Amino acid sequence: MELARHWRQRNARYRLEGSRHRSDGTVAFPPREGAEWEPYVLSGLGEVLTFAVVHQAPTGHEGEVPYVVAIVQLVEGPRITAQMTDCVASAVTIGMAVEMTTRLLGDTGADGLLLYGYKFRPVL
Amino acid sequence: MRPVYIAGTALTAVGEHWERTALSLAAEVLQSAMTASPQQSIGALYVANALGAALGQQSNLAPAIARAAGLHGCETLTIDAGGAAGGLAIRQAMLAVASGMYDAVAVVGVEKVSDVLDERREAALALTTDGDWEALHGVTLTSQWAMLMRKYMHDYAVASADFAAFPVNAHTNGVASRHAVYRFAISADKVKNAGMVADPLSLLDCATVADGAAAVIISANPHASNTRAVRIAGSGVASDAIALHERTHMLDLVAVRMATTRALQQANLTIQDVHALDMTDPHAICAVLMLEAMAYSPRGTATTLAMSGAIQPNGTVPLALTGGCKARGDMVGALGVYQIVELTAQLRGTAANQVANATVALATCIAGIASTAVTHVLVAE
Numbered sequence: 001m002e003l004a005r006h007w008r009q010r011n012a013r014y015r016l017e018g019s020r021h022r023s024d025g026t027v028a029f030p031p032r033e034g035a036e037w038e039p040y041v042l043s044g045l046g047e048v049l050t051f052a053v054v055h056q057a058p059t060g061h062e063g064e065v066p067y068v069v070a071i072v073q074l075v076e077g078p079r080i081t082a083q084m085t086d087c088v089a090s091a092v093t094i095g096m097a098v099e100m101t102t103r104l105l106g107d108t109g110a111d112g113l114l115l116y117g118y119k120f121r122p123v124l
Numbered sequence: 125m126r127p128v129y130i131a132g133t134a135l136t137a138v139g140e141h142w143e144r145t146a147l148s149l150a151a152e153v154l155q156s157a158m159t160a161s162p163q164q165s166i167g168a169l170y171v172a173n174a175l176g177a178a179l180g181q182q183s184n185l186a187p188a189i190a191r192a193a194g195l196h197g198c199e200t201l202t203i204d205a206g207g208a209a210g211g212l213a214i215r216q217a218m219l220a221v222a223s224g225m226y227d228a229v230a231v232v233g234v235e236k237v238s239d240v241l242d243e244r245r246e247a248a249l250a251l252t253t254d255g256d257w258e259a260l261h262g263v264t265l266t267s268q269w270a271m272l273m274r275k276y277m278h279d280y281a282v283a284s285a286d287f288a289a290f291p292v293n294a295h296t297n298g299v300a301s302r303h304a305v306y307r308f309a310i311s312a313d314k315v316k317n318a319g320m321v322a323d324p325l326s327l328l329d330c331a332t333v334a335d336g337a338a339a340v341i342i343s344a345n346p347h348a349s350n351t352r353a354v355r356i357a358g359s360g361v362a363s364d365a366i367a368l369h370e371r372t373h374m375l376d377l378v379a380v381r382m383a384t385t386r387a388l389q390q391a392n393l394t395i396q397d398v399h400a401l402d403m404t405d406p407h408a409i410c411a412v413l414m415l416e417a418m419a420y421s422p423r424g425t426a427t428t429l430a431m432s433g434a435i436q437p438n439g440t441v442p443l444a445l446t447g448g449c450k451a452r453g454d455m456v457g458a459l460g461v462y463q464i465v466e467l468t469a470q471l472r473g474t475a476a477n478q479v480a481n482a483t484v485a486l487a488t489c490i491a492g493i494a495s496t497a498v499t500h501v502l503v504a505e
Contacts, residue, residue, distance in 0.1 A: 005256075009256060020242070030256070030257055033355050049275070049374075050271040050272070050274050050275035050278070050374075051271060051274065052267040052268075052270030052271045052274060052322045052323060052325070053270075053320065053322065053323035054262060054264060054267045054322070055319070055320050055322060055323065056242055056243075056246060056247065056252050056264070056266065056321045056322065057243060057262060057264070057319055058139070058243055058244075058246040058247035058262065058264055059243045059244050059246070059247040060247070061243075062243050063260040064262065065199060066323075067262060069262060069263050069267050069271070069273060070271075070367060071369045071374075079369035079370070079371075080257075080369055081254075081257060081258045081261055081263055081368065081369045082261050082368065083261055083262055089323070093389075094275070094278050105260065105261065106260070106262075115260075117260075
């Protein structure tokens with residue numbers, strides 16, 4: 001059930017915590033390691049750079065089809081890959097303004113974990 | 125470094141080999157390739173296999189194949205670099221022979237994917253994406269190409285119908301390709317009307333992932349018989365971010381450009397010198413971005429190039445001569461070895477869709493969204 005794998009990502013998954021460079025202010029997501037980086041919580045605001053509608057899903061996502069995966073350009077600079085939620089696939093467009101929201105990402109099985117984390121929805 | 129040649133080659137029909145294991149497919153092609161080039165002193169066996177461990181069959185396949193083929197005790201190595209595994213195995217063999225370490229090295233590419241259902245295969249293929257930051261969110265390799273296709277259509281004002289020339293050409297070529305999975309033609313209308321796998325990618329613009337095995341003997345001595353000698357004149361490898369969102373210019377397959385430039389430089393040739401080529405082409409958008417990365421076509425124009433007929437066997441950039449990943453099939457880790465077997469046949473003048481007077485061939489295979497790219501340039505002497 002890979003408990004540690006998901007636990008160590010908790011700050012990034014739950015509150016979109018990335019990193020900011022201490023001297024030049026560059027913001028990074030996923031978080032970076034190293035003394036020159038400090039934790040930095042992103043706003044969760046951005047726009048859809050591109051997306052696809054998945055009809056043939058991998059193991060663990062079979063029950064979700066069709067679902068939209070997107071690359072979102074975040075306002076702080078980094079790009080992020082995530083699912084779209086709270087809207088139908090036909091409503092998603094390139095350039096659409098979106099915001100981060102926390103949703104169930106998956107369930108690792110009977111003895112496993114409920115994985116929560118970021119998805120993106122149209123700005124309310 | 126001394127010259128390195130392709131000696132014996134062999135491949136199996138691509139398809140669903142229900143009665144066969146990866147080991148039996150691999151051992152058979154290896155023995156065929158060795159029979160085709162006797163008197164080669166094989167020092168090592170390099171095996172390309174991307175999904176054996178992920179699909180729960182077998183890891184570290186190489187020693188089992190060596191034993192089954194009678195190469196007792198020889199050095200072995202299993203390479204699992206996704207769809208680039210075959211190309212990397214060829215490269216390692218070339219380096220071992222060029223350096224003088226061995227006079228001959230056997231390479232086998234093998235993949236067995238038909239034992240599992242679609243969702244497990246999708247999950248296994250998604251292992252070449254970024255596990256924590258892409259695959260966890262339900263991203264598949266197909267959906268990544270679909271995202272690139274949508275961005276390409278948006279940025280260059282290209283319609284989805286404009287991509288159809290690629291699968292149509294692949295299927296047309298598949299008819300004469302004896303080892304192809306699908307040996308029938310399809311129309312552009314049929315591509316347009318097919319169901320969606322990852323919108324905007326339809327089923328008829330998606331690779332047929334299938335079982336297969338191919339083998340090549342890489343040697344310091346040209347083929348002993350009276351066929352034309354085929355030399356590996358250039359070899360290049362490059363890497364890029366595995367996560368698509370980390371790339372500054374998503375539509376630029378940097379690793380493909382770098383690997384191809386390196387291979388052509390080593391061969392002292394240019395892309396215009398190439399007569400026949402094969403590339404990882406699971407979807408038209410992949411072929412489009414690779415053609416543009418190789419500078420065959422300016423950015424945003426490769427669909428126009430395809431519609432002009434240039435990618436057909438009698439065109440200037442003949443693609444998917446054995447049917448491509450769509451009609452011949454995509455054997456993932458074995459693909460890069462199939463490419464070398466198929467293009468060697470082109471250079472020896474014995475291919476099914478033969479390009480007239482072909483003396484220079486180029487093969488490129490990639491892992492994932494070209495996070496690894498491998499290019500080889502073959503020259504007939």
